[in-house]
Amino acid sequence: MTKSRINKILTYFIATVWIANGLFCKVLDLVPRHEQIIARILGGGFSRPLTILIGLSEIIIAVWILSGYKKKFIAITQIVVVATMNTLEFILVPDLLLWGKFNSLFALIFIIIVYYNAFYQKQFK
Template identity: 60%
Template sequence: MQKNILNKILTIGIGLIWLANGLMCKVLNLVPRHQKIVGNILGDGFAKPLTISIGVLEIFMAVWIFSG
């Protein structure tokens, strides 16, 4: 029983981390450093759309984690 509770807590925590990083840090650009990193690696011209795309994929990851 305790193992199931711990598993649920860890699953929710990991999902929330993916959700926060995807939505707040990348899609809403509350942490501009993420977009700067993408710009440094892949070019400034594509930084914004690629950062948003990465954020959306991270949100999908959170949904997948929550669904499992």
């Protein structure tokens, strides 16, 4: 398999993760735990609208990834967002995470995939 093919597969995988979390888990509220996390961290009064806004932001990230525009910048943005989000969740709401504090391992793996795809793979057109 060529590097550009691997890059394309990883790019689609990364975008799918953002769409799944943004659209299905947050906007469509198929995983209520996400809103509970937001309610506990940011307060319950506006947790549903905030959950939808965060979900829409994640969908925008997915579209941006698929567009190929400023690939390295969006990769850095993703890394910062995932690291920040998971650090906050690890400290503030580990009981609401799917795998508890073990979620951090999956976040780290995702960060490594994003970094590898943006900085070590031949980019496809």
